[in-house]
Amino acid sequence: MATLASCCGLPAQLGAQSGSPRRTRALKATAPSRSRAIGTLACEREVTLLDYGAGNVRSVRNAIKRCGFAIKEVESAADIANAERLVFPGVGAFGQAMDILEKRGYTQALKDYIQADRPFLGVCLGMQLLFEGSEESGGCEGLGLIPGMVTHFDTSLGLPVPHIGWNDLLQKRPSGLLSHVGDRRVYFVHSYHATPSPENAGWVLATSEYGGEFVAAVQRGNVCATQFHPEKSGAVGLDIMRSFLDPQFAAQQAEAAAPNGRPRGLAKRVIACLDVRANDNGDLVVTKGDQYDVRETGSTGEVRNLGKPVELAGRYFEEGADEVTFLNITGFRDFPLGDLPMLEVLRQASEGVFVPLTVGGGIREFTDAAGRHYSALQVAAEYFRSGADKVSIGSDAVFAVEEYLARSGAKDGSTAIEQISRVYGAQAVVISIDPKRVYVASPEVTTHFTVKTSKPGPNGEQYCWWQCTVKGGREGRDVDAVQLAKAVEDLGAGEILLNCIDNDGVGQGFDCELVGAVSDAVTIPVIASSGAGAPEHFSEVFQKTRAAAALAAGIFHRREVPITAVKEHLNSSGIPARTA
Incomplete structure (x- = not known):
């Protein structure tokens, strides 16, 4: 599959450089002393990654590898259909993401996979695209799997937008995905959000607060997605990734602890x-x-x-x-x-x-x-x-x-x-x-x-x-x-x-x-x-x-x-x- 570098017209030799093991004296000076075994873990378990070529997906790859799973890239709609577990990280603009999915013929395959209740994890824009549409990009349709529209945060409330930083979750119902989160914060970075409603209540797993309540995580059956970035949420984020990838790990986690009285809300x-x-x-x-x-x-x-x-x-x-x-x-x-x-x-x-x-x-x-x-x-x-x-x-x-x-x-x-x-x-x-x-x-x-x-x-x-x-x-x-x-x-x-x-x-x-x-x-x-x-x-x-x-x-x-x-x-x- 084409990377964003090739989509943007970067010369082929540059892409080759970026993935090469070359080292210079300056490079050697930065190398960590610990083993680089993270990316070379031998494992039989596999995750299919839908990287449509936008943003920093390297961190998602590293988080998956840290959890002990190998990665298979989506190169065709058939790869989506044949996936055992599908991870869809989304970074960028809503409209551009939908255009790329449509041009590559992934849209219907993605809908079919999710509607069949197969293991799916969407991240950030990967969650927003599941809704009916968004105000972003001048207004455009989404995959239409979850009722509701994605809208811009209200700047008239006096809060900085984008909503960037570590915020609390309010879990709406029990779930192995978030059972170990407790009162630990997770990392958000977004300007647009979905709003909980009676129509999408069956999907909403957790919300967060920023000038009002917004959808922070959804789950129905084996399909789940988060507005926050697990791969950027430190140890708790890695636990969330493991819980999705390995149901046994999720089952071993304790139920969420009650808040410990610390100041709540978006952290400084x-x-x-x-x-x-x-x-x-x-x-x-x-x-x-x-x-x-x-x-x-x-x-x-x-x-x-x-x-x-x-x-x-x-x-x-x-x-x-x-x-x-x-x-x-x-x-x-x-x-x-x-x-x-x-x-x-x-x-x-x-x-x-x-x-x-x-x-x-x-x-x-x-x-x-x-x-x-x-x-x-x-x-x-x-x-x-x-x-x-x-x-x-x-x-x-x-x-x-x-x-x-x-x-x-x-x-x-x-x-x-x-x-x-x-x-x-x-x-x-x-x-x-x-x-x-x-x-x-x-x-x-x-x-x-x-x-x-x-x-x-x-x-x-x-x-x-x-x-x-x-x-x-x-x-x-x-x-x-x-x-x-x-x-x-x-x-x-x-x-x-x-x-x-x-x-x-x-x-x-x-x-x-x-x-x-x-x-x-x-x-x-x-x-x-x-x-x-x-x-x-x-x-x-x-x-x-x-x-x-x-x-x-x-x-x-x-x-x-x-x-x-x-x-x-x-x-x-x-x-x-x-x-x-």
Whole structure:
């Protein structure tokens, strides 16, 4: 079956590279010390995987293999009909997914399989497609197996959309699929949802709450599906996968435990960030700087080395990070699809890290030395296929917004944000903003969005705005952070990673004035970044702003503040955080 890389027109030799076992010196530096037996488990049990070529299906594959099952690919409608167990992960837009299923002749075979009550697990869009239709993609029909329409979350309620993060389940009836979940949260990332109703009550297994009750899981007989991502829900998600794949495992699980009194609802996410860079020896290392300077002071001036990317990502997964973000700040960007070490970092990390992975650096269109042109969508496709759940766009988002503003806010479909969002959904596109403070005497002296600050400027200025920068903070542009955030939301971004050059590496807390200004201006989730030095800094930014998540790097790398300590502090402060 064709992969998304081939669907998007990636050259054949690139696809061959992405699956090859090649290693460079930089690649060897990232290899984990533990055995890679996960993907080579000898087993007789088999799962048929319906991968129609959208998004990060690698994580689903890895989860299935971790559960001890081999995978058979769907290459024809007959493979669906002959499946013993069928898993249908869905990532992307509703309309495009239905078009692909129809073009490949899978639609009727899929309906027949499900209507025959054969073992089926749909994930995210793989659940939504079972309903009658969706508002997404301008409105289109689904498979029509479950009564009801899939609709967009109501942004007028003041909640960030997409709904991203770890939320509770309210189980409606007993089921082996969820019997072991108890009060553990699972991971959601979606802008559209199905609503429980009397007509679909026979299907609804569990709901969740986000501005109202929505369908989180369905089951009837051997057919089940989840709006959340089991393959990204850590240990509990792997248990859910095992329960579907192995009924004996499900039967051995205890009934769900009652809630333990912790804060309920969508958890505030704690994200571990890894700045990845090639050092002077050509090895990929995790580094960290102050105000973006990652070299040691003194005579050596070497790139600061805090560890190997894959090993650190695995450690953060075990320690309870809700997401892991890789920001590639090395100088490969002249040929991002030739950056095999970073692609391999994603592949290796996704084998043992079952929470969302974001990657940033070089996600843009480019032309290689041979004159071959690659679109931003083609570049993003290769990263998704290598294990990324989301891609982060930095400097190129600023340039795109400058052009967007020059067109008086008209969208023309040319930006990387629009291209990737259209195929993979808004939730797959994160915009990384790198702003710095500019102090002014009064709001009247600038056209930019200003706030009255509690931290006056060097000459006693009472107001400031935040100038967006590019090229790793080295160049300022005439765009402010609030202006950029509103523009990228309109272009189709689903999340904002909000850094702060002034606070980076200082350890005195997040810039809550900046985070508050940006999170109040948009309806998409905002991740606060730069400045964390203690657990109290996380609770402060969540209490003072609408931030959906907070990110840290150095304090986690150096073990100055454990992730568990942050989670425990948040819950004790009445702020919901995932602890299991």
